[in-house]
Amino acid sequence: MFKHVEPFPGDPILTLNEQFGADPRPNKVNLSIGVYLNEAGKMPAMRAVLAAETALAADLGTRPYLPMEGNAAYRKAVSALTFGDAVPSERIAVAQTLGGSGALKVGGDFIARYFPQAAVWVSDPTWDNHHSIFQGSGLKVKKYRYFNPATGLVDFMGMLNALETVPAGDVVLLHACCHNPTGADLDAQQWREVAALVKRRGLLPFFDMAYQGFGQGVDEDAFPIRHFAAQGIPLFAATSFSKNFSLYGERCGSLSVVCADAQQADNVLGQLKATIRRNYSNPPTHGARIIARVLGDAALRADWRAELDGMRLRVAAMRKGLYDALRERMPQGDFEYLVRQTGMFSYTGLTAQEVESMRVESAVYLVGSGRLCIAALTQATIAPAADAMARVLKR
Numbered sequence: 001m002f003k004h005v006e007p008f009p010g011d012p013i014l015t016l017n018e019q020f021g022a023d024p025r026p027n028k029v030n031l032s033i034g035v036y037l038n039e040a041g042k043m044p045a046m047r048a049v050l051a052a053e054t055a056l057a058a059d060l061g062t063r064p065y066l067p068m069e070g071n072a073a074y075r076k077a078v079s080a081l082t083f084g085d086a087v088p089s090e091r092i093a094v095a096q097t098l099g100g101s102g103a104l105k106v107g108g109d110f111i112a113r114y115f116p117q118a119a120v121w122v123s124d125p126t127w128d129n130h131h132s133i134f135q136g137s138g139l140k141v142k143k144y145r146y147f148n149p150a151t152g153l154v155d156f157m158g159m160l161n162a163l164e165t166v167p168a169g170d171v172v173l174l175h176a177c178c179h180n181p182t183g184a185d186l187d188a189q190q191w192r193e194v195a196a197l198v199k200r201r202g203l204l205p206f207f208d209m210a211y212q213g214f215g216q217g218v219d220e221d222a223f224p225i226r227h228f229a230a231q232g233i234p235l236f237a238a239t240s241f242s243k244n245f246s247l248y249g250e251r252c253g254s255l256s257v258v259c260a261d262a263q264q265a266d267n268v269l270g271q272l273k274a275t276i277r278r279n280y281s282n283p284p285t286h287g288a289r290i291i292a293r294v295l296g297d298a299a300l301r302a303d304w305r306a307e308l309d310g311m312r313l314r315v316a317a318m319r320k321g322l323y324d325a326l327r328e329r330m331p332q333g334d335f336e337y338l339v340r341q342t343g344m345f346s347y348t349g350l351t352a353q354e355v356e357s358m359r360v361e362s363a364v365y366l367v368g369s370g371r372l373c374i375a376a377l378t379q380a381t382i383a384p385a386a387d388a389m390a391r392v393l394k395r
């Protein structure tokens with residue numbers, strides 16, 4: 001019956017992680033993952049999350065199904081965190097989703113139903129799952145130019161030129177901050193230019209914000225979404241709280257759709273609910289209760305933001321640390337890209353072969369594309385990582 005089912009080749013990043021786990025070398029360093037680790041090399045449990053969870057434990061109550069669109073307090077708090085006061089909340093349809101991935105999937109299914117002719121344009125390169133999720137919804141996925149390998153930064157003219165060719169009504173996926181995998185972000189002025197282009201050409205932006213707070217700050221990172229919304233541009237926004245609450249396995253995210261008026265937002269929310277019902281019926285309770293509690297309490301919210309600021313600054317310090325260490329080993333090398341990129345990742349420009357050599361010879365693991373997780377570096381691993389990089393770059 002199942003003879004025709006081919007083996008799953010596995011996810012390249014997850015497979016690499018398994019390989020790392022099985023590597024017996026004691027000095028191994030894993031920079032291939034997509035998670036934030038603290039200075040001790042551990043995934044943190046955030047203070048505000050623990051405090052909220054402790055309070056909830058005293059009052060667990062029953063666990064009925066949530067409505068299809070999720071926990072009301074969570075949706076309200078998340079909407080404020082994403083949009084600030086850029087647009088009246090009654091014009092935004094907001095659904096709690098299973099992480100950022102769930103938001104992309106629900107959005108993809110909604111687009112396939114209501115904009116069946118639209119292709120989804122993603123940056124080249126992008127998070128691999130963007131391709132899989134949108135294709136899985138039956139949509140055509142195309143790429144727009146984004147990255148300049150020569151500088152390690154955004155090829156902004158190339159991006160604008162590419163977006164000029166996108167047909168009106170097509171969807172453009174934009175990383176709001178901390179571009180995965182490159183770490184190359186637009187600045188505020190560039191976002192304004194993209195917003196003007198998107199508005200003039202009638203494109204439909206779909207923001208993906210999986211790293212809010214890891215770029216310049218919680219509000220700064222949401223700037224592009226808020227700016228587009230304030231310009232009256234209808235848009236989708238997927239958010240994830242996996243990283244910024246360190247709640248990966250709780251699957252907390254949201255999908256927001258900014259509409260022209262409250263009536264449209266009501267209708268869109270209704271159809272998002274229908275999409276969710278068809279997929280998994282309703283989202284889980286626990287993570288959303290934690291986040292709603294943290295964001296709904298001034299003291300806990302302030303503490304969460306302070307701790308997140310600390311995480312962001314730690315990542316920035318690791319960028320600078322790796323930059324300094326590489327400059328020391330290769331004074332002629334150009335590592336400027338490291339300190340100009342933002343967020344958890346950096347595209348190093350290392351080839352697949354160089355990455356493989358680093359793994360085999362030095363037990364330092366990067367993704368084959370050359371993506372390095374800055375957020376997994378610690379003071380102790382900067383030197384071995386820089387040694388391994390310098391060794392292959394000097395060949």
Ligand code: PMP
Nearest residue numbers: 099100101127180208210240242
């Ligand atoms: N978008 C991007 C760009 C990501 O990097 C990720 C995951 N790291 C996601 C979405 C999905 O987030 P989640 O794990 O919350 O599903």
